[in-house]
Amino acid sequence: MTPRADFYRTYSAAQVDAIAEALGDRAEFPYELTYLGDGSEMWHRSEVPSGPERAEMLGDFDTLLTRHAERLRALAPSSPVQVVDLGPGTARPVGGLIRHLLDESCLSGYRAIDISAEILGLAGERLREDFPDQAERFEFCRGDFTGPDLARVLPTPEGPGHDDGGPARLVILAGGTLYNFAEPDRVLRHVRRAMSDRDVLVLTLRIDTGVDRPPFMDEVSVGGPYKPQQLAGLDLLGIDRSWYVPETGFDRVRGEVFVRVRFVEPVTVDFGAADGRRAVAFQPGDTVLVWRYLYEDAAAVADRLARGGLRVRLFEHGRDRQVVLVAATPSGEAPEPRVRNP
Numbered sequence: 496m497t498p499r500a501d502f503y504r505t506y507s508a509a510q511v512d513a514i515a516e517a518l519g520d521r522a523e524f525p526y527e528l529t530y531l532g533d534g535s536e537m538w539h540r541s542e543v544p545s546g547p548e549r550a551e552m553l554g555d556f557d558t559l560l561t562r563h564a565e566r567l568r569a570l571a572p573s574s575p576v577q578v579v580d581l582g583p584g585t586a587r588p589v590g591g592l593i594r595h596l597l598d599e600s601c602l603s604g605y606r607a608i609d610i611s612a613e614i615l616g617l618a619g620e621r622l623r624e625d626f627p628d629q630a631e632r633f634e635f636c637r638g639d640f641t642g643p644d645l646a647r648v649l650p651t652p653e654g655p656g657h658d659d660g661g662p663a664r665l666v667i668l669a670g671g672t673l674y675n676f677a678e679p680d681r682v683l684r685h686v687r688r689a690m691s692d693r694d695v696l697v698l699t700l701r702i703d704t705g706v707d708r709p710p711f712m713d714e715v716s717v718g719g720p721y722k723p724q725q726l727a728g729l730d731l732l733g734i735d736r737s738w739y740v741p742e743t744g745f746d747r748v749r750g751e752v753f754v755r756v757r758f759v760e761p762v763t764v765d766f767g768a769a770d771g772r773r774a775v776a777f778q779p780g781d782t783v784l785v786w787r788y789l790y791e792d793a794a795a796v797a798d799r800l801a802r803g804g805l806r807v808r809l810f811e812h813g814r815d816r817q818v819v820l821v822a823a824t825p826s827g828e829a830p831e832p833r834v835r836n837p
């Protein structure tokens with residue numbers, strides 16, 4: 496089988512290659528690419544919570560930045576500050592922080608970078624609606640912040656475009672985005688290298704508090720739970736949902752919650768790659784990972800940041816204690832050399 500026509504409309508040639516490589520080499524669909532195309536709409540819709548517990552957790556993700564806006568501003572050594580949002584989603588969580596900084600007359604600007612044009616469109620729409628007089632302060636950049644595109648929104652202190660006397664930057668990585676990557680330490684070091692000593696990194700995450708752990712921690716749960724957008728990439732490949740069964744579980748070695756699919760039919764996807772045809776084949780019983788989330792406790796989060804050359808300055812729980820806001824500033828220690836995740 497070949498991918499659907501909208502697969503090639505949704506992804507650039509480089510992204511098609513990255514998908515073929517991830518499927519072939521590590522049996523994974525890169526989750527960040529499910530935010531493009533139809534996936535953005537599914538993601539947007541799923542922001543509407545489906546049960547009271549979920550509503551509380553989503554509420555925390557949306558309000559933590561607002562509740563601690565003044566303390567975040569105070570961590571920046573100068574005023575005004577610039578907000579640099581890495582993966583803004585629909586920009587819902589960052590609105591209250593922007594409002595606070597505007598009320599205090601200390602917002603120098605807001606820049607967002609997202610891999611998905613559709614998501615950036617949603618973020619722009621929301622911010623222009625909420626702040627109709629401030630449109631000129633908002634900049635939106637389509638790109639991958641885990642690579643060189645980061646410099647377009649967060650020029651490094653020694654690189655072009657950085658003004659040493661410019662505003663301190665609040666660098667936001669909200670909604671657990673950092674912990675979705677296969678190599679969060681690599682991404683963290685990349686962001687840290689772009690930060691000056693005056694910048695503040697702000698994360699919101701779901702952590703392991705030892706209570707209310709997901710029920711599938713001990714045993715893989717066949718059939719879910721999963722979110723429809725986690726399957727959006729496979730939909731675009733033309734892989735019918737009846738050809739596999741989703742599984743949700745916990746990988747003890749990596750410390751990650753995951754969603755993967757297990758094929759019940761043989762499936763071969765043919766990519767018309769520039770360097771000749773490339774096919775990826777799966778047999779019944781084979782799996783493809785579609786979502787991962789590092790699930791670790793507060794001490795492990797702080798250790799990870801320390802290894803990345805950052806010192807925790809603020810660690811606040813939401814009403815649901817599993818949702819936290821963490822703010823960290825450069826520690827003066829160089830990030831530890833790269834260690835690959837197991």
Ligand SMILES: C[S@@+](CC[C@H](N)C(=O)[O-])C[C@H]1O[C@@H](n2cnc3c(N)ncnc32)[C@H](O)[C@@H]1O
Binds near residue numbers: 530582583611
């Ligand atoms: C989990 S959502 C979080 C959205 C928002 N920050 C929030 O807290 O609701 C992840 C966002 O990051 C974007 N994203 C993921 N990986 C990215 C990458 N490598 N480069 C740019 N954007 C990325 C996605 O498109 C999506 O908008």
